[in-house]
Amino acid sequence: MTTFFSQHPVLAAVLGLLLLALVFGALLGYAAIRYKVEGNPIVEQIESLLPQTQCGQCSYPGCRPYAEAIANGEEINKCPPGGESTMIALADLMGRDPVPLDADPDTIGMKKVAFIREDECIGCTKCIIACPVDAIVGATKLMHTVIERDCTGCELCVAPCPVDCMDMLPIETTAKTWSWSIPQGPNARFQANVFATDGGQA
Amino acid sequence: MAFIRVSSPHLHRPLSTHQVMRYVILATLPGLATLTYLFGWGSLINVLLASAFGLVFEAIVLKMRKRNPMPALKDNSALLTCVLLGLALPPLAPWWMLATGSFVAIVIAKQLYGGLGNNPFNPAMVAYALLLIAFPVEMTQWISPARLLEHTPDLVSSLQAVFGHPQIADAFTMATPLDGFKHKGELMADEYWRQNAFMPEKVWEAWALSSIAFMLGGLFLLWKKIFTWHIPVAFLGSLGLLSLLAYGADASNFASPMIHLFSGATMLGAFFIATDPVTAATSNKGKLWFGAGIGVLVFVIRTWGNYPDAVAFSVLLMNFAAPLIDYYSQPRSFGHKKPRKGIKHDA
Amino acid sequence: MRSLWDFHGGIHPDENKQQSLQQPLADAPLPKKVVLPLQQHIGAASEPIVQVGDKVKTGQCIAKADGFVSANIHASISGTVVAIDEQPIPHPSGMSDLCISIESDGLDQWVDLTPVTDWQTADTETLIQAIAKAGIVGLGGAGFPTAVKARTRERHAIDTLVINAAECEPYITADDISMQTYPEQIIIGAQILCQLVNPSSCLIGVEDNKSDAIKALQKAAQGTHIEVVVIPTKYPSGGEKQLIKILTGREVPSGGLPADIGVVCQNVGTTLAIAQAITLGQPLVSRVVTLTGNAFTRRQNLQVRLGTPIHELLAYAGYNAAIASRLVMGGPMMGFSLLSDQLPVVKTTNCILAPTAQEFPDPEPENPCIRCGMCEQACPAELLPQQLHWFAKAQEFEKAQLFNLFDCIECGACAYVCPSHIPLVQYYRFAKSEIRKESEEAKKAERAKIRFEQRQARLEREEAEKVAQREARMAAAAAATAAKKAAEASQSTNLDSATGTSAHNTAAAPLATASHAATSQLDEAALKKLKIQRAAAAVALKKAEKALTEAKDNGVDVETLNTLDQQLNAAQQKLNTIDQQLGKEISPAAATSSANATASLNAGAQAEHEKALKQAKIAAAASKAAVKKAEKALIHARENEGVEEISAKEQALVIAQNLAQKAAEKLEALNQAPVAASVAAPSQSASTVEANSSDTGQAEYEKALKQAKIAAAASKAAVKKAEKALIHARENEGAEEISAKEQALVIAQSLAQKAAEKLEALNQTPVAASVAAPSQPASTVEANSSAETGQAEYEKALKQAKIAAAASKAAVKKAEKALAQAQEKGDATEIDQCTDAVNSAKNKAEAAANKLKQLTEAKAAIVE
Amino acid sequence: MSTTTVKSYQEISQDGLWHNNPALVQLLGLCPLLAVTGSVVNALGLGIATILVLVGSNLSVSLIRNFVPEQVRLPAFVMIIASFVTCAELLMQAFTYELYQILGIFIPLIVTNCVILGRADAFASKNPILPSVVDGFMMGLGFTAVLAVLGAMRELLGQGTLFENMQLLFGPAAESWKIVVFEDYSFLFAILPPGAFVGMGILIALKNLIEQKR
Incomplete structure (x- = not known):
């Protein structure tokens, strides 16, 4: 056997590789079944x-x-x-590169809540139908009102309103919700000119 | 009066970064004076030249980074780095070595990492290590103590040596005790010491004296509470202990603890370099580990490494390890049962 | 001597306490006006119980605690309430909050005080009530309602009471001077607290820099088991957790309370206030405030009425604005800078600091952190301040939390020692608030997600129901076709009764199935199906009737006619059966839905729906008015039956409509004729379901219930009217009258259509009413099943009912016509038969009317 | 990164030489890059060997791309690359033995050079033969260029010369190519591996600077 292989090194190499391929193939196959990821x-x-x-x-x-x-x-x-x-x-x-937001920069991240000017509401229920989170209460011909706690500020109720009585009000800061802002940090004066930062992706 | 919104506290201890740095610089003065007294003008020229280069580089690089150079220059941090570099380099080092060292320390090791507070490695030691790697010969030749020479190089010839005529310096230089010991060849330690031609008693005396001067400066800082005792004690303790053990086991092959502690850059390193807060570990426990690590590395590299002195490499290696040490040496917070080890993220 | 413990870190800033201790405690001059914020404590803001213009006396309660963690607020001067509005409050934000402003009458008349004279023997509840009544909160700075804290024993085993008299902040001497001035009262306060908490030891911790206070206290404490413990001066030894550590060696666990380790801690000022509240009955209307800082010429401690504007105090103490660098409320370490001097003193104001620029220079610019670790050496919470700073700066809040950010007590020791002048505390405050915001938002997002998913599920369900309904309708149509074929067959070929019966069976089959389904199932879908089946059956019945009439008209033989008549009767019976089942089905279904609603109710969100409640009230009022008007109109119409009277009724209706529109602004509510009013009920109950479908509050549900009741009452009234009308019609039977009524009602219908926009009200003749009646409860269920689709469904049902009504009307007409023809012919048998047919039709109408009566009575019973 | 759209040869070339340069942009094959760039001749030697292997492997991978199952493509690619590396090694042994000795282990280590496997997987396995070959050549050329520049930089800074020992690669005639810029000069740091890291960093920074300036 050994002598045969030493006489035919190419054959030995091919057979050896074949054997290796079989072994590792079997391993791969097992792993594919054993560690299959369900769903996404x-x-x-x-x-x-x-x-x-x-x-x-x-x-x-x-x-x-x-x-x-x-x-x-x-x-x-x-x-x-x-x-x-x-x-x-x-x-x-x-694992992707950050990209600028695809929206009007003024409105990004601004927290709003829908508000119904109740004097003008005609009770058409159109906003109720539009609200994705059932945050508007009311019934036909009865005035509607927004449950502020549940309103996500999505603005979907604004467009359907036939009398334009919906407002999106920015959530205002009160003494209770006020908080300290982040200090400006060293080099505050030069912050605007900084062209490279130490943060970001590794 | 203006009504201003300031976060508490409204009181502040009258101690600022620039004052901290100034204290450290002041504390190096005894060491610098001793070096100048014992080894001539070389060290003083080193310090002044390195400082000048360093401040210029700092200003330039801050301008390039579009930051206001004045506050940064005033905080004395660049000055301190260059002073330490100047003290660590052999006296009468040529000016271009000082320039290169300052450049590496300030621009590469400090500002490229984000400036003060953001550098992971001790800038002075980065520069020192680079110079040591690039110019091993120049870096291991130390000027002979003044009392050994018939005439010490005066200020003019010192300046000549620094600017352009290194051969003048060559005439005054000799190996340091550590270097000499390293290259004692096949000689046993006691034999080596008997051969006064290689390492006369007076050389040893000069080194010990300057070490003590640095130690005094360090003690001043300790008294001023600029840093805590943990790092120097752990460093000197572990180095002393290891060398004592080795010396006790085999006095003929290992240098005595006295040589380890009072020659080379041990004292400078223990009080001025390892204690650099930016690059050291932060918690008390961490500082002990950090200092002890340096001591062990110094002993190992001095004994079995290629280079005669090892403070720079040891400090840099432990700088690497500082975040890890911080990670695992967090104190137990008030009201918690156990200290937390590292940051554990939920899967 | 007690053994003391130490806490890690801490600092020793200059004390600067002597300046304000030179003068004894004095009373500040009475303010001309006080402004009392409704929130001077931790917890819910108090609820004002006075109105603008009210005269109040000193010590009178003007705002009640609102909820468990809240505190009463009392008038601190006598005078007139001049405003309850938003005023700037002392807060780092410089923002405004609701405040009660009282203008002094200069008399300072007190209310009658009711002390607890026998406090040594009084029970715990009495004492706690007295403390709560006095509006006492923690005067050390946090302002936690003391009465709540005093109840700690109810949940925790307490062995140590700690009175915090450390007063570690530089400059402040309010507690010091209180101890010097009222040592006995403080000891009494401590004894009262002991009685409440029942600890085995009571320790008063005082820093060793207050020798006079210590002496006074020790003297007063002689003979009691209260121990005055002198502790080394170090900031922040007055921090609750730190003081407990010093005195007991125990650490309050992270996120826990002192009570968790058997300790209750009260500030010494609070203790004094408790003593005064119990022994004198005096509510918390004033407190000791230190006025200090070199910008004052008169640095002193003052007993200040709460709500006193700061500028009055500044003027009193000789404030020199030119040399002041800022105004600080509280101490130099934890106080906050004020953005105005037009702010009131509140319960937690222990100090007003007006330093010069030498004392408090402007903050130096922040330098980069050099990781020197001095902050870590100073941190009393043993945190890693510099790490927290890095995390806060990089907004890595998760890591900051992992590094125990929330164990930070914001004492400011780290920022005090920081050589880089980093405003560390501000970084932590920022990070904390961001973390809180994030978790709020995460909660909100989670809620939004759940609500969204529930809504999606509901929409899908409704879609499925619609499909099922459509299929049922198709089946009914098929059955109707079969019935029609059967009828045609009998008409053309004189089929025998057997065949006719089989044809009838074919038509009735789906009805039987439907009734079976109705009894076996309780859910709304089944009800819907049942209703649809019923509509189909009604159509089938109509077809059968038509066939019969046609057969009569065409002169088919008697036998066939009889057969058809039998078929008609059978179909009618089936219809009645289904109607009964429907009636049964509705009440349990309604009960189930209301039970579900109750189950799904959520206790919160009451306030949100107050507006809706108001609206509902308006609607109710409007509907009542409308109903009244319509009633009058109906009475009028009944009294004067005839075409002319109808025009009068028309006018009345128009008036009713107008009135209703004007009265209920948006709610063009129940502006119906009495009959139409009953129709309004579903839309009301629709709103009930609307409320139920989401997790809105109990209050909303109750409100909707109220609406429904009102609507039910209205419909009850309407039904009664209709009944009367029916009786009237029965009493005056006759073809002419019926036709006259028909005409009247056609006109009424068109009017009603105009009046109630979408509710094309039920324009019944007495006969048609019986048919339409069942469809009303059905539509109620319809509306219940889905708020949004309710209206449309209801309209559909209405249409069906109308068709049925028209059909039965036509049937009666035909039958009468046939009778008339027969009479003309003079055929006796035919006359008899036709008379029978008419009678049976009328009987059916009567039966239906009875049913309606039953239904309405049932409804009335439910309402009552 | 999708290569499903067909690129022109010009685009392929630009990608390889500049926009997607394997060393400066993809940061692949850094191990040999940093190890052997002590002098220009070393850099060129390794660069040329890499070009040979890259072209060969891209060609072969492109040829068999439709026959190799997805799951085993990487082993197959590695085998092809290993074969070519062995060829290159043998060739260098035969013709530039001294250089082969200097480069030592880094020649066989070309097998694990990520540039080669990366191009095989990212490009050659999805493209026809000719573009694959061009891509392999251009990527190799880009890699070699960076090697050469870095080698020149370090040689100049480290020992003050340029093109020393070129005869190892180009025969005895190239012995005279040596340029001595600084006499009697030595800056050991540049020659040692740390110098390679710093030099590489500077090159990448320069590249980014040029991109930014455009």
């Missing part, structure tokens, strides 16, 4: 990062569908309510 847990992770406003500004009907779309390669910059931080968290999760 990444969607859950993405969804947990999204703000759940269900606003549809990403052009998907709700946060979950957008999460699924991101998992399938959709851009990560289509969630204005989540703002910059959500986009960066998504970039981290997906």
Whole structure:
């Protein structure tokens, strides 16, 4: 046997490789069955990062569908309510480069809540139908009102209102919700000119 | 009066970064004076030249980084780095070595990492290590103590030596005790000491004196509470203990603890370099580990390594380890049962 | 001598306490006006119980504690309440909050005080009530309601009471001077607390820099088991957790309370206030405030009425604005800078500091952290301040939390020692608030997600129901076709009774199935199906009737006619059966839905729906008015039956409509004729379901219930009217009258349509009413099943009912016509038969009317 | 990074030489890059060997790309690359033995050079033969260029010369190519591995600077 192989080194090499291929192939096959990933847990992770406003500004009907779309390669910059931080968290999760948000920069991350000017409400229920989180109470011909606690500020109720009695009010800071801002840090004066930062991606 | 919104506390201890740095610089003065007295003008020229280069580099690089150079220059941190570098380099080092060292220390080791507070490695030691690697010969030649020579190099010839005529310096240089001991060849330690031609008693005396001067400066800082005792004690303790054990086991092959502790850069390193807060471990426990690690590394490298002295390498290696030490030496917070080890993320 | 422990870190800033101790405690001049914020404590803001213009006396309660963790607020001067509005409050934000402003009458008349004279023997509850009544909160700085803290024993085993008299902050001497001035009262306060908490030891911790206070206290404490413990001066030994550590060696666990380790801690100022509240009955209307800092010429401790504007105190103490660098409320370590001097003194104000620029220079610019670790050496919570600073700066809040950010007590020791002048405390405050915000938002997102998913599920369910409904309708149509074929067959070929019966069976089969389904199932879907089946059956009945009439018209033989008549009766019976089942079905279904609703109710969110409640009240009022108007109109119409009277009724209706529209602004509510009012009920109950479908509050549910009751009452009234009308019609039977009524009602219908926009009200003749009646409860269920679709569904049902009504009307007409023809012919048998047919039709109408009566009575019973 | 769209040869070349340069942008193959760039001749020697292997492996991978199942493509690629590396090694042994001795282990280590496996997987396995060959050549050229520049930098800074020992690669005629820039000069740091890291960092920074300036 040994002598045969030493006389035919090429044959020995081919056979050896073949054997190796068989062994490792079997290992791979076993691993593929044993460690099969069920479903797509990444969607859950993405969804947990999204703000759940269900606003549809990403052009998907709700946060979950957008999460699924991101998992399938959709851009990560289509969630204005989540703002910059959500986009960066998504970039981290997906291992992609951060991209500027696809929205009007003035409105990004601004927390709002819907408000019904109740004198003008005619009780048409159109906003109730539009609200994705059932945060508007009322019945036909009865005045409606927004449950502020549950309103996600998605603005979906504004367009359907036939009498334009819906307002999106920015949530105002009160003494109770006020908080200290982050100090400016050293080099505050030169911050605007800084062209490279120490943060960001490793 | 203006109504201003300031976060508490409204009181502040009258001690600022620039004062801390100034204290440290002041504390180096006894050492510098002793060096100048014992080894001539070389060390003083080193310190002044390195400082001048360092401040210029700092200003330039801050301008390039579009930051205001004045506050940074005023905080004395660049000055301190260059003073330490100047003290660590052999006297009468040529000017271009000082320039290169200052450049590496300030631009590469400090500012490229983000400036004060952000550098992971001790800038002076980075520069020292680079110079040591790049110019091993120049870096291991130390000028002879003044009392050994018939005439010490005066200020003019010192300056000549620094600017352009290194051969002048060559005439005054000799090996340091550590270097001599390292290259004693096949000689046993006691034989080596008997051969006074290689390492006369007076050389040893000069080194010990300057070491003590640095130690005094360090004790001043300790008294001023600029740093805590942990790092120097752990460093000197572990080095002393290891060398004592080795010397006790085999006095003929290992240098005595006295040589380890009172020659080379041991004292400078223990009080001025390892204690650099930016690059050291932070908690008290961590500082003990950090200092002890340096001591062990110094002993190991001096005994079995290629280079005669090892403070720079040891400090840099422990700088590497500082974040890890911090990670595992967090104190137990008030109201908690156990200290937390590291950061654990949920899966 | 007790053994003391030490805590890690701490600092020794200059004490600067002597300046304000030179003068004894004095009373500040009475303020001309006080401003009392409704929130001077931790917990819920108090609820004002006075109105603008009220005269109040000193010590009178003007705002009640709102909830468990809250505190009463008392008038601190006598005078007039001049405003209850937003005023700037002392807060780092410089923002405003609700405050009660009282203008002094200069008399300082007190209310009658009711001390607890026998406090040594009084029971715990009495004492706690007295403390709560006096509005005492922690005067050390946090402002936690003391009465709540005093109840600690109810949940924890307490062995040590600690009175915090350390007063470790530089400059402040308010506690020091209180101890010097009222040592006996403080000891009494401590004894009262002991009685409440029942500890085995009571320790008063005082820093050793207050020798006079220590002496006074020790003297007063002689003979009691209260121990005055002198502790070394070190900031922040007055921190609750730190003081407990010093005195007992125990550490309050992270995130826990002192009570968790058997300790209760009260500030010494609070103790004094308790003594005054119990022994004198005096509520918390004033407190000791230290005025110090070199910008004052008169540095002193003052007994200050709460709500006193700071600028009055500044003027009193000789404040020199030119040399002051800032104004600080509280101490130099933890106080906050004020953004105005037009702010009131509140319960937690222990010091007003007006330092010069030499004392408190402007903050130096922040330098980079050099990781020197001095902060770590100073941190009394043994945190890693510099790490926390890095994390806060990089907004890595998760890591900051892992490094125990929330164990930080914001004492400022780290920032005090930081050589880089980093505003560390501000970084921590920022990080803490961001973390809180994030967790709020995460909760909100989670809630939004759940609500969204529930809504999606509901929409899907409704879609499925619609599909099922459509299928049922198709089945009914098929059955109807079969019935029609059967009828045609009998008409053209004179089929025998057997065949006719079989044809009838074919038509009735789905009805039987439906009734079976109704008895076996309770859910709404089944009800819906049942209702649809019923509608189909009604159509089938109509077809059968039509066939019979046609057969009569065409002069078919008597036998066939009889057969058809029997079939008609059978179909009618089936219809009645289904109606009964429907009636049964509705009440349990309604009960179930209301039970579900109750189950799904959430205790919170009451306030959110106050507006809705108001609205509902308006609606109720409006509907009542409308109903009244309509009643009058109906009475009028009944009294004067005839075409002319109808126009009067028309006018009345128009008026009713207008009135209702004006009265209930948006709610063009129940502006119906009495009959239409009963129709309004579903829309009311629809709102009930609307409320139920989401997790809105109990209050909302109750409100909706109220609405429903009102609507039910209205409909009850309406039904009564209809009944009367029916009786009237029965009493005056006759073809002309019926036709006259028809005309009247057609006009009424068009009017009602205009009046109630979508509710094309039920324009019944007495006969049609019986048919339409069952469809009303059905539509109620319809509306219950879904708020949004309710209206549309209801309209559909209405249409069906109308068709049925029209059909039965037509049937009666035909039958009468046939009778008339027969009479003309003079055929006796035919006359008899036709008379029978008419009678049976009328009987049916009567039966239906009875049913309606039953239904309405049932409804009334439910309401009552 | 999708290469499914067909690229022109010009794009392929630009990618390899600049935009997607394996050493400066993809940061692949750094181990040999940092180890052997002490002088220009070493750098060129390794560079040329890498070009040979890259072209050969890209060609072969492209040839068999439709026959190798997805799951075992990497082992297959590695085998192809290993074969070519062995060829290159034998060739160098035969023709430039001294250089082979200097480069030592780094020649066989070309097998594990990520540039080669990377191009095989990212490009050659998805593209026809000719573009694959061009891609392999251009990527190799880009890699070699960086090697050469870094080698020149370190040689100049470290010992003050340029093109020393070129005869090892180009025959005795190249002995005269040596340029002595600084007489009697030595900066050991540049020659040692730390110098390679610093030099590489500077090159990458320069590249980014040029990109930014555009």
